[in-house]
Amino acid sequence: MRTPLAVAGLVALGVCLMANPLFLPVSIGEPDPAYTHTVRPVGEGAVAGIGSPAAGAANGSGGDAVVAYADLDPAARAAFDRARDAPEGGFGVEDPDERVDSLSYPAEPTLGDGLLIVERDGERYELWTRTVEREPDAVVVQHVLVQPIAFLAGFLAVVAGAAVALRGRLGGE
Template structure:
């Protein structure tokens, strides 16, 4: 009887620990925003590959922006994003460029510009990214996998107890 109770307890604890993605991570603070800037050449599969500048206009909401028409701070951000592989980010809202928008879901003209610079066209992305607090990241990286493995071992131990009890009862 004790073995059955122990096996049932191990299964219950194991299932609860293995189901930890349903209740972890526990939010422990507000996400902090970061403002990212990336620039890359326009490629064939790009969402802006077919965008053209209208005749007689240097900048439109849905066209190509000439590098010289960018605000000096926006030019600096573009240059920095182009030089840094993968772009760069800032966390201080005051460090953002006032002439650029930072939506969470960029679209052409709002967080995504096509910039023509030195005969090349570049996608210039600016967006707001919500970063999770460090404790939540630690839960995802350490607590969740460890809890899942502990649950798996508890269920395995319960199965081993069941097999052991059955083999003790069987006639030899």
């Protein structure tokens, strides 16, 4: 009588532990936002409806969608220069006070809202600004450590339950 109870308990425990993605991660705290600034040259293809300088002038979309570097406010120019000179093509800040007031930081940038085409010295660049919501550290730890360990423990509990059941059958209990 104890063997079937032990088998059922081990299998139930194992299934619960293996199903941990259903109940983990437990949201702890608010998301941690970061504000990114990225600059890259406008490529050959159209970006958000803007192509090369000649194509922009030909289809009429170049005049109002492109911002001259000199027309950016000083803080936006400083952010543009810093992002363009960064090795990765951009930088991020975590403090909301470090954002540039004249730039918007949407989660999904669109032309004019988080995406500007800036013309500087005859070259056109895409200036992307956006808000990236990162998960709190406790949730990351759950994803990286707790969930895999719980799944492995659950798998081993199911295997142990199967071993106890086989031992009970083979041992004649």
